[in-house]
Amino acid sequence: MIVLLLALAQADPLEDVLRQLREERAAWYQRQRARQERLDGLRQTTRRLEGETAELKTREAEADKQLTDVGAELATLRKEEEVGTARAAELGPSLDRAFAEGKAYVAAGLDYRRKDRLARLEVDPGVHSPGERLGRYWSFLQEELRVARSGEAYSAAIPLDGGRVKPARIFRVGHLLQGYVTEDGLESGFETAGAWKPAGTPARDQAARDAIEILDRRRAPALLKLPVKR
Numbered sequence: 430m431i432v433l434l435l436a437l438a439q440a441d442p443l444e445d446v447l448r449q450l451r452e453e454r455a456a457w458y459q460r461q462r463a464r465q466e467r468l469d470g471l472r473q474t475t476r477r478l479e480g481e482t483a484e485l486k487t488r489e490a491e492a493d494k495q496l497t498d499v500g501a502e503l504a505t506l507r508k509e510e511e512v513g514t515a516r517a518a519e520l521g522p523s524l525d526r527a528f529a530e531g532k533a534y535v536a537a538g539l540d541y542r543r544k545d546r547l548a549r550l551e552v553d554p555g556v557h558s559p560g561e562r563l564g565r566y567w568s569f570l571q572e573e574l575r576v577a578r579s580g581e582a583y584s585a586a587i588p589l590d591g592g593r594v595k596p597a598r599i600f601r602v603g604h605l606l607q608g609y610v611t612e613d614g615l616e617s618g619f620e621t622a623g624a625w626k627p628a629g630t631p632a633r634d635q636a637a638r639d640a641i642e643i644l645d646r647r648r649a650p651a652l653l654k655l656p657v658k659r
Contacts, residue, residue, distance in 0.1 A: 520559045520563070521554065521559060524559065524562050524563065524566065525554075527566055528550050528552070528562075528566065531550050531566070531569055531573075532547060532550050534573075535547050535550075537623075538604055539601065539604060539606075539607050539620060540607070540620060540623065541576070541601055541607060546569070546572065546573070546576075549565060549568055549569040549572060550565065550566070550569055552565055573604075576603065576604060577603045577604050578603065579601075579603065580600070580601060580602045580603065580644060581600070581601055581644060582598060582599065582600045582601075582640075582641050582644035582645050583598075583599055583601075584596065584597070584598055584599070584612075585597065585599055587599070587609055587625045588624075588625060589616070589625055590626075590627075595611045595612070595613070595616070596611070596612040597609040597610060597611045597612060597616075598610050598611075598612060598641050598645075599641075600637070600640045600641045600644050602640075602655065602657070605657045606619065606620070606655055606656070606657045607619065607620040608620070608628075608636075608637040608640055608641075608655070609625060609637065610637055610638055610641055617633075617634045617637040617638060618633075618637065619633070619637065619655075619656055621656075632654070633656060636653050636654060636655055639651065639653055640653055640655065
C-alpha cells in the first residue's frame with residue numbers, strides 16, 4: 430500500500446512534465462507553420478518581384494534602344510537640316526529669277542486671267558520659306574501648262590478702239606491666240622500685241638465667229654485658219 434502511494438506521488442510530476450512537453454511541442458509546430466507561411470509568402474513576393482524586375486529590365490533595354498534610334502534620327506535630321514539650309518541659300522536666287530521671268534511671261538502674253546495668274550507668283554521672301562516659294566512656283570507652272578494645253582470660250586468685257594468697252598464672247602487657244610465677237614454680234618477680232626484689234630477681213634471675221642461656235646459646241650469641230658503668232 431505504501432509502495433502504491435509512492436508510485437502515484439511520483440506519477441503526478443511526470444504527467445505535468447509530459448503535458449508541458451506536449452504544449453511546447455504544439456507551440457513549436459504552430460511557430461513552424463507560421464514561419465513556413467511567412468516563408469511561402471516571401472517566396473511568392475520574391476518570384477513576383479523577380480518577374481517585375483525582368484520586365485523592367487526588358488523595358489529598360491527597349492527604352493535604351495529607342496533612345497539610341499532617336500539619337501541617330503536626330504543626327505540625321507540635323508544633317509538634313511544643314512543640307513537643306515545650304516540648298517535653300519542656293520535656291521533663293523534661282524527662285525527670284527524664276528518668279529521674275531514668270532511675271533514677265535504672263536505680262537507679255539495673252540490677257541487671260543492675268544491678275545489671277547500673277548497672284549500665284551506673289552510671295553514675300555521674308556515671310557515665305559524657299560520650300561513654300563518653290564511650291565507656289567510649281568503651282569504656277571501646273572496652271573500655265575493647263576492653259577497651254579486647253580482651249581475655251583468665255584465671256585468678258587474687253588477694251589476696244591476709241592476708249593470703248595464692250596461685253597464679248599472670247600475664245601482662247603492655249604497661249605497662242607485669243608479672239609472675240611461682241612455680244613451684240615457687230616464686231617469681231619483678235620488680241621494683238623496686248624490690244625484687241627478688229628478682224629480686218631471677212632475671212633478673219635468668219636474664223637473668229639466659227640471658233641466661238643465650235644468651242645461653245647454649237648457646231649461641229651472644223652479646221653480653221655487663225656492668225657496665230659508664236
